[in-house]
Amino acid sequence: MDIARFALERAGALGAGMAEAYLSAEKELTIEVRDGRVETMKLARDRGLGLRVVQDGRAGFAFTTDLNRAAVEEIVRQAMGNAASTAPDPYRVLPGPAAAYPQLDLYDPAIRQATVEEKIEMARQMERAARNVDPRVKIIETAAYQDAESEVTLVNSRGITSRYRSAYCGLYVSLVATEGDDSQTGFALDYRLHYRELDPWKVGQEAARRAVRMLGARPVATRRAAVILEPYVATGFLGLLGPGLTAEAVQKNRSPFAGKVGQQVASTLVTVLDDGAMAGGIASAPFDGEGVPTGRTVLIEGGVLKGFLHNTYTAARDGVQSTGNGVRGSFKSTPEVGTTNFFIQPGTVSPEQLIRDTASGLYVTEVMGMHTANPISGDFSVGAAGILIENGQLTRPVRGVAIAGNLLELLNHVDGVAGDLTFFGGRGSPTIRVARMSISGH
Incomplete structure (x- = not known):
């Protein structure tokens, strides 16, 4: 919030009629299992600030992943420079604050609290479930668990000061069933806001049934x-x-x-x-x-x-x-x-x-x-x-x-x-x- 307000303050000092700072921080985990063994585990993080400015109907935008004050000052200058190069448009405006915002349950702490080992086991269960459906399920191409969490902060010069935190988790499996010379693919996926709602057995079985029913x-x-x-x-x-x-x-x-x-x-x-x-x-x-x-x-x-x-x-x-x-x-x-x-x-x-x-x-x-x-x-x-x-x-x-x-x-x-x-x-x-x-x- 302090970074966002600093960006708006600098934009105003350089002559912006309206300005908006949008900050987000995201973290994503992906685990892929093949034949019961972890094949890929990737943790990615991304955070940064996007700044929009409007001056006399001219809109400019710039972003940075460096959130120190010198870098923020630089993108304020870039956004103002970009605005000067665009044609004026009277409809380029920013919204004001609303009287109320919906109250939503978007963050399940169980997603973060579950251990990596538990998440790996969920992908393994999905593999086992698929193979148990029919012996003709021969190849599990991908059995993956994924989750992500993010935090968004938005502040603009018209009075909006808002933030929220969210997370989701999901499962995905793709596989091949074979009979003689015939091979057919099947997949299933399920993404949820709540960790305990994921059912790896159901997802694995669905993918297997989709492949087997197409044989012949x-x-x-x-x-x-x-x-x-x-x-x-x-x-x-x-x-x-x-x-x-x-x-x-x-x-x-x-x-x-x-x-x-x-x-x-x-x-x-x-x-x-x-x-x-x-x-x-x-x-x-x-x-x-x-x-x-x-x-x-x-x-x-x-x-x-x-x-x-x-x-x-x-x-x-x-x-x-x-x-x-x-x-x-x-x-x-x-x-x-x-x-x-x-x-x-x-x-x-x-x-x-x-x-x-x-x-x-x-x-x-x-x-x-x-x-x-x-x-x-x-x-x-x-x-x-x-x-x-x-x-x-x-x-x-x-x-x-x-x-x-x-x-x-x-x-x-x-x-x-x-x-x-x-x-x-x-x-x-x-x-x-x-x-x-x-x-x-x-």
Whole structure:
């Protein structure tokens, strides 16, 4: 806090109209185990100060990892110099303090208190659990435990003085199952805010089952049929949706949702939210990367587009309030508009019921090439793998096919949403069914 105030004081002395100091300190532990032995153990630390200044609408930024006063003075001069080189923009403003911030449980001391040996054993248990599922699980590529803790301090010249501490922990495993000449991969991951909620046996078994169920996979004939997207796959499509729901994309005319607020853009079963203050959310925080309180933003409700995500800049341009979505990667970057805990609201039916109600289709468990999709037009064509659905039953594994379409069309053809909302980091989705999609096979 003293360093932050010193930076603001020096910025003011050099003529900054507004200034903001963002300090963060992070520590991350990664342990990878192979065949019961520790293969990698890495402890990384990162800390520094990012300084934004605004003078007559001109914004400048600089950062440092050296927190002594001489280094801080130098980045104040750099930020002021950078501001002098930019064009004035009346919407470059900093937020003022809020009346209240959400009270969140973000730091579990058990993460730090657990010994390294206990964390290694958790990764070993995950390996053992995977191998116990089926003898065809031959190779454990990665069995990893990870945790991280961070402390953020934000002070600006408009009166914000805020800080918070957070931590998370998680498990990840990837493996290979083989039968004859056939090899199939499987993975599972689970990240939590509380150490005692991690279940290495569950994660290991899930990865093994994912690999084993795909043994013997082969293509199917080209068809148009119902497609059920497993939560991990649906979350991948949701990731394509996120950038288009930011006000920044709309203002730059790079969003398929521009000009559609109040219109039906998805099936009535689809509700999409972003909640930076969600209990248990990996991306939860009391305030965003510029000090605005986080909260729950309904983006699509019952298929109707309700609005967009904002930081202070995009909100000023549109004459609205920031939604608390000024997201920062670290102290080395300025706050951009981004998602926090971003998810599709779960329905009430079970995934099993969705399958039983599907006469013919494909249960998609994996897609390849999602990065090739066009986030502006929404067009996509991706490789897919999964399990064939016949007469309401999962029958045989399928690989070597592609599914293609448009993201908005996909959303409009959703005719089933299950209740199994599952998060993968900061994004989550339940199992969803799309009434008809093009499946390219042989």
